[in-house]
Amino acid sequence: MSNLIEIKPKSSHTATVIFLHGLMDTGKGWETPIQMIKSIGGLDHIKFILPTAPSIPISINHGNVGTAWFNVMSLNPGSQEDSIGLEKSMKQIEQLIEEEIKNGIGADRIxxxxxxxxxxxxxxxxxxxxxxxxxxxxxxxxxxxLSLPSKIKPENKDIPCTMFHGTDDKVVNFKWGELSFKSFSKVGVTNNQFIPIQNLGHSANEFELKQVHDLIEKYLPNK
Known part of the structure; x- marks a missing residue:
C-alpha cells in the first residue's frame, strides 16, 4: 500500500496498531494525533501503521477524485453501498495484518x-x-x-470493540453511529461499547484520544 506511514516502536516490537484515516484524508493526517497518544506513555513496544486509501471518484464530492476506502453515495444509512470498494479495501487491510503476522506479531497482538x-x-x-x-x-x-451484522463471523463476535462518537457530529450523525452499534448487539456481539463524547463534532479531541490510549494499553500490554 502506497504512502504508508510507520511510527516505529521505541523498544522491542511486540504489538501493532493499524489506524485508518477518514474520507479525503491520508495516513499523514493522523500522525500528530497518534504521536499525542504515544506521548502519554506505556506504548513503546507498539508499531503504528497509518496507511493511505487509494484515490477514487467520490459521488458525494460530485465525482471528484479523492482518497477513500470506498465510494460514498450519501451520508445517510441505507444509501447505495460500494460493496466492491469495501471488499477491495478489506483485502488491503488484511494484507497489512498478514505482513505483521509474517514479522512475528500475532493477530491477537494487533x-x-x-x-x-x-x-x-x-x-x-x-x-x-x-x-x-x-x-x-x-x-x-x-x-x-446494512448486511454487515449478518456477515459477522461467529468467532469474531467477542472481539472487544469500542465505538466513540461526538454528540454534535454533523457529518456522520450521532444517531447513525448509535444505530450501527445497536445493529451489532442485536446479532450477538457481546464485547462492545458505545461511548458518546459530549459536545464533540466530526473530529477527535484530547479527552477521546486519552481513552484510545488507555484501550491500546489495555488490549496490547507490554510483554
Missing amino acids: ILGGFSQGGAMTLFTGYQSKYKVAALISLSGFSPS
Whole structure:
C-alpha cells in the first residue's frame, strides 16, 4: 500500500496498531494525533501503521477524485453501498495484518482502528476477517453496509470493540453511529461499547484520544 506511514516502536516490537484515516484524508493526517497518544506513555513496544486509501471518484464530492476506502453515495444509512470498494479495501487491510503476522506479531497482538470512514472500514474488516485481532476502535464511525451484522463471523463476535462518537457530529450523525452499534448487539456481539463524547463534532479531541490510549494499553500490554 502506497504512502504508508510507520511510527516505529521505541523498544522491542511486540504489538501493532493499524489506524485508518477518514474520507479525503491520508495516513499523514493522523500522525500528530497518534504521536499525542504515544506521548502519554506505556506504548513503546507498539508499531503504528497509518496507511493511505487509494484515490477514487467520490459521488458525494460530485465525482471528484479523492482518497477513500470506498465510494460514498450519501451520508445517510441505507444509501447505495460500494460493496466492491469495501471488499477491495478489506483485502488491503488484511494484507497489512498478514505482513505483521509474517514479522512475528500475532493477530491477537494487533488492534485495528480508524476515524469516520476509517472507523467504518475497521468494523467492516474486523468483524469479517479470518484474522481475529485484539480489539477494534472506531472514532466517529458507522456500519458501511446494512448486511454487515449478518456477515459477522461467529468467532469474531467477542472481539472487544469500542465505538466513540461526538454528540454534535454533523457529518456522520450521532444517531447513525448509535444505530450501527445497536445493529451489532442485536446479532450477538457481546464485547462492545458505545461511548458518546459530549459536545464533540466530526473530529477527535484530547479527552477521546486519552481513552484510545488507555484501550491500546489495555488490549496490547507490554510483554
